[in-house]
Amino acid sequence: MAHARSSMYLPPDINPAQAAIAYGCRALPKLNEELQSEDLLTRQKALMALCDLMHDPEHVYVAIDIGCLESLKALLKDNNDMVRIKTTEVLYIMATHNGREGFLEHDVILALSYLLNDPQPACRKNLHLALKHLAQLPSGAQGIVKSGLIPLLVSKLQREEEEEIQGLLLDTLAACLMVDATEALSSGMVPFLKQKLLSANGDIRSKAARTLIAVSIPLEGKKQVWQHDVIPILVHLLKDKVEEVQANAAGVLMYAAVTTQGKYAALDAEAIHPLLNLLGSSLSSARLNATKALTMLAEAPEGRKFLQSHVPIFRTLEEDPSEAVRRAAQIAIKVIEWKP
Numbered sequence: 473m474a475h476a477r478s479s480m481y482l483p484p485d486i487n488p489a490q491a492a493i494a495y496g497c498r499a500l501p502k503l504n505e506e507l508q509s510e511d512l513l514t515r516q517k518a519l520m521a522l523c524d525l526m527h528d529p530e531h532v533y534v535a536i537d538i539g540c541l542e543s544l545k546a547l548l549k550d551n552n553d554m555v556r557i558k559t560t561e562v563l564y565i566m567a568t569h570n571g572r573e574g575f576l577e578h579d580v581i582l583a584l585s586y587l588l589n590d591p592q593p594a595c596r597k598n599l600h601l602a603l604k605h606l607a608q609l610p611s612g613a614q615g616i617v618k619s620g621l622i623p624l625l626v627s628k629l630q631r632e633e634e635e636e637i638q639g640l641l642l643d644t645l646a647a648c649l650m651v652d653a654t655e656a657l658s659s660g661m662v663p664f665l666k667q668k669l670l671s672a673n674g675d676i677r678s679k680a681a682r683t684l685i686a687v688s689i690p691l692e693g694k695k696q697v698w699q700h701d702v703i704p705i706l707v708h709l710l711k712d713k714v715e716e717v718q719a720n721a722a723g724v725l726m727y728a729a730v731t732t733q734g735k736y737a738a739l740d741a742e743a744i745h746p747l748l749n750l751l752g753s754s755l756s757s758a759r760l761n762a763t764k765a766l767t768m769l770a771e772a773p774e775g776r777k778f779l780q781s782h783v784p785i786f787r788t789l790e791e792d793p794s795e796a797v798r799r800a801a802q803i804a805i806k807v808i809e810w811k812p
Contacts, residue, residue: 500525500534507543512552519547519558526565535566536574545583553592560587560598567605575606576615585621593634600640607647616648622655630664635673642668642679649686653693661687662696669705674714681709681720688727697728703737710746710762719758722750726761729768738765739775751785756794763789763800770807779808 499521506518522540525531535541547559563584567575575581587599606612616622622645629641649656665687668680684702687693697703706728709721725743728734743765750762763786769775786808789801 500531500540501538504535504538504540504543507540507547512555515547515550515555516552516558519555519562522562523558523565526562526569529569532566532569532574536578541574541578541580545578545580548583548587553595556587556590557592557594557598560584560595560602564598564602564605567602572606572609572612575602576611581606581615581619581621585619585624588624588628593637596632597634597637597640600637600644604640604643604647607644610651613648613651616644617652617655620655622648623659626656626659626661626664629668635671635676638668639675639679642676642683646679646683646686649683650689653687653690656687657690657692657696662693662700662702666700666702666705669702669709674712674717677709677712678714678716678720681706681717681724685720685723685727688724691731694728694731694734697724698731698733698737703728703734703743704741707738707741707743707746710743710750715753715755715758718750718753719755719761722747722758722761722765726765726768729765732772735769735772735775738769739772744769744775744778748782748785751789756792756797759789759792760794760797760800763797763804767800767804767807770804776808776810783808 503518503521503525506514507522509515509518522535526535544559544563547555550556550559563575563580581603584599584602587595590596590599603616607616625641625645625648629638629645632638632641645656645661649661653661662684665680665684668676669684671677671680684697684706688697703725706721706724709717710725712718712721725734725738725747729738747762747766747769750758751766753759753762766775766779770779783805786801786805790798790805792798792801
């Protein structure tokens with residue numbers, strides 16, 4: 473007669489390193505206690521479980537309410553690499569949902585900053601993903617700026633070897649500098665970005681140019697773009713093989729050419745021809761930025777004289793699908809056809 477036998481092995485879909493989370497929100501208080509455990513495996517299992525639970529916005533609210541952020545902040549200083557990696561992963565997932573306001577209330581930004589030089593690339597990547605998502609909110613970008621983190625991020629941009637993390641840094645900085653670029657400009661941001669414009673990686677070139685747009689909005693930024701000879705590089709990038717790079721380079725020129733020095737530096741670098749070519753770009757942002765940059769150059773007598781024979785191109789843009797491009801084209805025509 474056959475007898476039933478229990479296998480000595482775990483079922484194939486059971487992970488022994490993961491805590492059970494069958495009760496969803498009701499499991500969170502217990503997981504929060506386990507985050508504070510002196511036992512390493514217990515902490516790791518709790519973090520693995522939280523990584524799954526934090527994909528649900530409702531769970532994020534509950535986790536913040538019961539004090540999980542304080543427990544996670546403490547774990548950022550854990551000696552175990554895996555604990556720090558999973559802690560930053562939990563925080564990054566929370567930042568993609570509803571955890572961003574909680575980050576500000578519980579000073580998570582400052583706690584994360586201690587890991588900027590963590591030896592584990594995965595840990596640094598998660599940290600910068602969290603900051604990137606946090607910076608998407610105006611209050612988050614303001615929080616990063618007020619925390620005094622900008623000079624550290626600028627310095628880290630120069631030293632970070634992982635290109636993927638460099639891209640995340642640029643994403644965060646671009647959003648934060650729209651709030652306030654003062655600290656970045658006094659920290660040597662423009663020379664660092666100039667180096668990144670020369671990167672072999674198209675994504676880095678594009679993001680560096682986009683960050684320079686934010687830097688160039690204040691007058692001091694416009695001056696530094698001219699002083700550090702960035703304009704000739706930007707003109708070269710107008711012919712880049714990556715369309716986003718072209719569009720963002722035109723965006724920087726649009727702001728840099730507001731000043732007299734910027735106008736003539738762009739004219740001396742022969743920016744008009746490549747900008748005219750961008751008026752036919754498939755990207756509306758490229759057409760818009762190029763139109764506005766050419767309008768700035770038309771304010772100089774030499775630029776206006778050259779562009780007068782190209783007014784028909786701007787006339788065609790008055791029928792552009794983008795309303796912003798249509799308006800910009802109308803303004804450009806008025807400036808080019810203006811007579812003293």
